[in-house]
Amino acid sequence: MTTAPSVPRPVTRPTAPAPSSFPALVTTTQVVRAVADAARRRQRVEVRYGGHDAGRPVADGGGAAVVDLGRMNAVAHDPHRRAFMVEAGARLTDVRRTLYEGWGVTLPAAGPGHGGVVGQVTAGGPGALTRSFGFAADHLLAIEVVVVDVFGTARAVVASRERNDPHRDLWWAHTGGGASFGVVTRCWFRSPDAGGSDPTTLLPRPPGTLLAHTLALPRATTDRASFRRLVRNHGDWHEQHADADSPYAALHSSLVLPGGDTDAAAVVRTRFDATLPDARGLLRRYADELTDGLDPGTLTEELIVVPWQSAPDTDRDGGAHGGPTKSAWLRRGLDDAQIDALHRHLTAPGAHGAPTVTLGSGGGRANTRPTFATAGAHRDAVLAAEFTVDGRPSDDAVDRLRRLYRDVFAATGGVPVPGAGGNDGCLAGHPDPDLTDPRWNTSGVPWHRLYYKDNYRRLQRAKARWDPRGLFGQGLGIRPA
Numbered sequence: 001m002t003t004a005p006s007v008p009r010p011v012t013r014p015t016a017p018a019p020s021s022f023p024a025l026v027t028t029t030q031v032v033r034a035v036a037d038a039a040r041r042r043q044r045v046e047v048r049y050g051g052h053d054a055g056r057p058v059a060d061g062g063g064a065a066v067v068d069l070g071r072m073n074a075v076a077h078d079p080h081r082r083a084f085m086v087e088a089g090a091r092l093t094d095v096r097r098t099l100y101e102g103w104g105v106t107l108p109a110a111g112p113g114h115g116g117v118v119g120q121v122t123a124g125g126p127g128a129l130t131r132s133f134g135f136a137a138d139h140l141l142a143i144e145v146v147v148v149d150v151f152g153t154a155r156a157v158v159a160s161r162e163r164n165d166p167h168r169d170l171w172w173a174h175t176g177g178g179a180s181f182g183v184v185t186r187c188w189f190r191s192p193d194a195g196g197s198d199p200t201t202l203l204p205r206p207p208g209t210l211l212a213h214t215l216a217l218p219r220a221t222t223d224r225a226s227f228r229r230l231v232r233n234h235g236d237w238h239e240q241h242a243d244a245d246s247p248y249a250a251l252h253s254s255l256v257l258p259g260g261d262t263d264a265a266a267v268v269r270t271r272f273d274a275t276l277p278d279a280r281g282l283l284r285r286y287a288d289e290l291t292d293g294l295d296p297g298t299l300t301e302e303l304i305v306v307p308w309q310s311a312p313d314t315d316r317d318g319g320a321h322g323g324p325t326k327s328a329w330l331r332r333g334l335d336d337a338q339i340d341a342l343h344r345h346l347t348a349p350g351a352h353g354a355p356t357v358t359l360g361s362g363g364g365r366a367n368t369r370p371t372f373a374t375a376g377a378h379r380d381a382v383l384a385a386e387f388t389v390d391g392r393p394s395d396d397a398v399d400r401l402r403r404l405y406r407d408v409f410a411a412t413g414g415v416p417v418p419g420a421g422g423n424d425g426c427l428a429g430h431p432d433p434d435l436t437d438p439r440w441n442t443s444g445v446p447w448h449r450l451y452y453k454d455n456y457r458r459l460q461r462a463k464a465r466w467d468p469r470g471l472f473g474q475g476l477g478i479r480p481a
Contacts, residue, residue, distance in 0.1 A: 131364025176376025180473025235333010259354030353397025413443025
């Protein structure tokens with residue numbers, strides 16, 4: 001395999017002792033041994049895939065065996081599989097840089113750049129290139145997973161998307177069903193429509209340059225009517241331009257709505273392929289539709305041209321990071337009652353612990369595949385909504401976030417019930433325990449339908465086959481049938 005130069009990784013030290021842990025592992029064989037040892041001890045297995053997970057103490061201290069894969073971070077071209085091999089501990093920012101600098105291609109995933117690639121891909125992997133190239137999971141060719149059978153025997157299994165692969169259900173489960181079936185050690189990526197063996201054609205080629213447009217609505221001059229108009233315009237535009245053959249398929253927009261006493265009541269960050277014919281004209285028409293009905297004297301705009309690789313880590317730049325997050329897939333823009341709920345909560349007094357809401361582009365190529373093609377079943381959405389609070393918020397801040405989310409989806413029981421009120425469920429990458437709490441979810445719809453819709457039963461069958469002893473996953477992980 002052709003391997004790009006390794007990228008130095010920062011060392012993050014644990015903040016608390018783990019109940020049981022193994023030294024950082026570097027080979028699949030070592031992982032098999034570690035998992036076998038945990039199985040003999042009847043311990044649940046928790047995995048740190050690098051990035052956010054590096055050095056993090058276990059969630060509950062309940063006797064888990066901690067497997068650290070942070071040093072398994074190679075990225076290489078595998079000529080035998082005609083694909084790119086990525087080890088499970090690789091960080092997304094390193095993967096994208098290595099693929100682009102080495103072969104001019106990329107993986108259309110998103111999220112904080114220091115996050116691990118496994119977490120992104122197994123949650124589906126939406127991002128700034130979703131409209132152009134689909135979800136990251138759509139490009140997953142094969143995956144190596146260390147599993148444990150009913151007798152407690154650990155082994156490594158390679159599962160692929162090939163129709164005749166007897167392990168195909170294990171591959172499918174990792175295309176949006178999370179990583180709760182075993183320990184992922186390696187992934188191979190190749191686009192479904194890629195042919196030949198030239199590595200420069202095996203994954204999508206991102207645009208060389210981007211038009212980066214920023215539009216801000218100052219808080220001092222923003223009333224409820226102008227706030228409603230901007231959010232409504234943004235939603236309407238995405239409904240009208242959701243098709244994969246739209247001239248705007250290469251446009252990604254994030255409407256960021258910060259709470260508290262920030263200078264801006266709303267910021268729209270847009271990136272568009274600068275190499276397309278009439279790219280500037282298309283972007284201008286988009287901005288005009290976005291600001292229709294608003295006073296141009298109150299708006300600030302900026303447009304710059306940037307190389308694509310200079311901003312790969314801002315695919316889902318919502319402003320607030322690291323704290324609790326709630327989410328929703330939306331089949332249409334928010335209605336006026338929902339927008340008014342946003343405005344009421346985001347303008348409430350008290351800057352400390354104020355939530356931030358981000359509405360990011362969806363649709364395009366991601367919506368051309370059937371809902372059963374991957375475990376991630378959300379193929380009808382035009383927007384992805386994230387509700388966040390920075391860092392480690394106080395109980396009051398978390399409660400404020402909960403009440404905001406509940407009120408936005410009040411018409412459907414406080415949660416975005418798929419198929420009701422323009423909703424399409426929740427993003428699998430944001431596990432939210434409140435979805436299991438009848439105080440916050442009064443819809444009568446179980447948490448798993450919000451995340452997986454009709455695909456959950458198939459995921460349960462995969463869980464029963466590949467993790468019959470229930471050693472992997474926790475919280476909102478897949479539960480066997």
